[in-house]
Amino acid sequence: MSIQTTTTANVVLPQTTREIQLAARPTGAPTAAHFALVERPLAELADGQILVRNTWMSVDPYMRGRMDDRPSYIAPFQLGEALEGSAVGEVIVSRADGIAVGSTVSHFAGWREYAVLDAAAVTPIDTTLAAAHHYLGALGTTGLTAYAALTDVARVNPGDTVFISAAAGAVGSVAGQLAKAFGAAKVIGSAGGPAKTRLLLDEFGFDAAIDYRAGDLAGQLAAAAPAGIDVYLDSVGGEHLRVAVEAIRPKGRIALVGAISGYNGDSAEPGPDLFKAATREVSLRGMLVNSYFPIFGEYIGKAADWLADGTIRTTETVYEGLEQAPAAFLGVLSGANTGKMLVRLG
Ligand SMILES: NC(=O)c1ccc[n+]([C@@H]2O[C@H](COP(=O)([O-])OP(=O)(O)OC[C@H]3O[C@@H](n4cnc5c(N)ncnc54)[C@H](OP(=O)(O)O)[C@@H]3O)[C@@H](O)[C@H]2O)c1
Numbered sequence: 001m002s003i004q005t006t007t008t009a010n011v012v013l014p015q016t017t018r019e020i021q022l023a024a025r026p027t028g029a030p031t032a033a034h035f036a037l038v039e040r041p042l043a044e045l046a047d048g049q050i051l052v053r054n055t056w057m058s059v060d061p062y063m064r065g066r067m068d069d070r071p072s073y074i075a076p077f078q079l080g081e082a083l084e085g086s087a088v089g090e091v092i093v094s095r096a097d098g099i100a101v102g103s104t105v106s107h108f109a110g111w112r113e114y115a116v117l118d119a120a121a122v123t124p125i126d127t128t129l130a131a132a133h134h135y136l137g138a139l140g141t142t143g144l145t146a147y148a149a150l151t152d153v154a155r156v157n158p159g160d161t162v163f164i165s166a167a168a169g170a171v172g173s174v175a176g177q178l179a180k181a182f183g184a185a186k187v188i189g190s191a192g193g194p195a196k197t198r199l200l201l202d203e204f205g206f207d208a209a210i211d212y213r214a215g216d217l218a219g220q221l222a223a224a225a226p227a228g229i230d231v232y233l234d235s236v237g238g239e240h241l242r243v244a245v246e247a248i249r250p251k252g253r254i255a256l257v258g259a260i261s262g263y264n265g266d267s268a269e270p271g272p273d274l275f276k277a278a279t280r281e282v283s284l285r286g287m288l289v290n291s292y293f294p295i296f297g298e299y300i301g302k303a304a305d306w307l308a309d310g311t312i313r314t315t316e317t318v319y320e321g322l323e324q325a326p327a328a329f330l331g332v333l334s335g336a337n338t339g340k341m342l343v344r345l346g
Helices: 132-136 141-153 170-181 194-202 217-224 238-247 274-279 289-309 322-334
Strands: 016-022 035-041 049-058 087-094 104-107 114-118 161-164 186-191 208-211 229-234 248-256 283-286 316-320 340-344
Touching: 016 322, 035 322, 049 104, 049 132, 087 132, 104 114, 104 132, 132 340, 141 170, 141 229, 141 248, 141 289, 161 170, 170 186, 170 229, 170 289, 186 194, 186 217, 194 208, 208 217, 217 238, 229 238, 238 248, 238 274, 248 274, 316 322, 322 340
Parallel strands: 161 186, 161 229, 186 208, 229 248, 248 283, 316 340
Antiparallel strands: 016 035, 049 087, 049 114, 049 340, 087 104
8 A cells, every 4th residue: 555645735844853962971960061952864754654843842850860871671872862752743744544744643752853753653642632741741651650659559548648759740749639639638748949839739739748958857747747648659769768668657558659869879868767667567669650551541531631620730841942951851850840841842
C-alpha cells in the first residue's frame, strides 16, 4: 500500500531543527555549561513516519541521573547527542496511516523543536479532554506517579494521615489532592519556603504545610501530626525519609518515589533507622512509573474528570523557548518551580 505524504497547507517545512545536546558530564550540580544548543539537518521522512513540531517539553529531576555515565534503570544521555524526554507536539507532515496532519501527539523526543518519528513512537492525545500541556503533568507521568504511589505502592485508606514531600511540585501537588480525594483525614505537605507552603494550603487543599528550609523538620512534622503518619510519599530521601520513618505508625506505608536531595551526589544527610520500620511492620516499597504504563489510558480518563470537576487543581512554571530548557531543568532541581516545570516551544 502506498501512503500519501500530507502536510499542513501553507506551512514552510523546516529542513533543520535546533536541539539541546549534552556537552559535558557534571560532577555534582550541573550548570548551563553542560548543555549545548545545536542546529542540525532533519532526516527525510520514510513511509510510516511523521514530522512533529514540538509545542511543549518536560524537564524532570530523573534526567540528572542520565547525565552521568553509569548503569541505571535508564540509559545515560550520550555526549554530543540530543537529550530526550517527554514532549507534545503538532503533526505537520504525515507519511503514516492513521496519524493526521494537525493532530497532537505525545512522545519522548523532547529537547528539540522538530522531530522525525516513527508512528509507533508517538501516542495521539485528545486535546478536547484537556489542554496539551496537561499530558506532561497531571495527565502525564507525574500525575500517574502520584496516582500509582497512593493507590498501589503505599495505599491511602480513609482516615489516614498522609505526608507528602516535594509537595508543591508536579508529583507532590497532585498526590496531596488525590490523598484527600481518597479519604485521608489529614494531608501534610513539605516544601521549600513560605510562598510554597502558602500555596499548599490555599491552592492545593493540604491541611498542614511544613517549610523544610526553616529547619527542625521532625519538630514541624510532630506538630502537624502528633499521633504520627500512616502514609509517606518520599520524593526527597535523606532527612525527609529519616524523619518520616520516625513518625510512621505501625503498619504504615512508604512509597519510595524519588530521592532528589541526593541527585547531585552531594547529600550527606543521614538515612532512616530501618529497624524502626521493621518493628513497626512498615512497608517501604520502591516504584518506577513505567510499570504503570498499562493503566495510563485508564488513568488519563480519570484524571481528566478530576481536572474538569476541580478534584485536581494544577499550576505550572513555564520557561519560554528551547534555549531556556537547560535553565528550566536546573530550576526543577533547585526548586524554581511550583507545580509542573515545562518549556513552551511553540
Ligand atoms: N519513581 C518514578 O517513577 C518517578 C516518576 C516521576 C518522578 N519521580 C520523582 O519524584 C520526585 C518529584 O518529581 P517531580 O517531577 O514532581 O519534580 P518536582 O517535585 O516538580 O520538582 C522537584 C522539587 O524537588 C524539590 N527539591 C529539590 N531539592 C530538594 C531537597 N534537597 N530537599 C527537598 N526538596 C527538594 C524542589 O522543591 P522545593 O522548593 O520544595 O525544595 C523542586 O521543586 C523526584 O524525586 C523525581 O525523581 C519518580
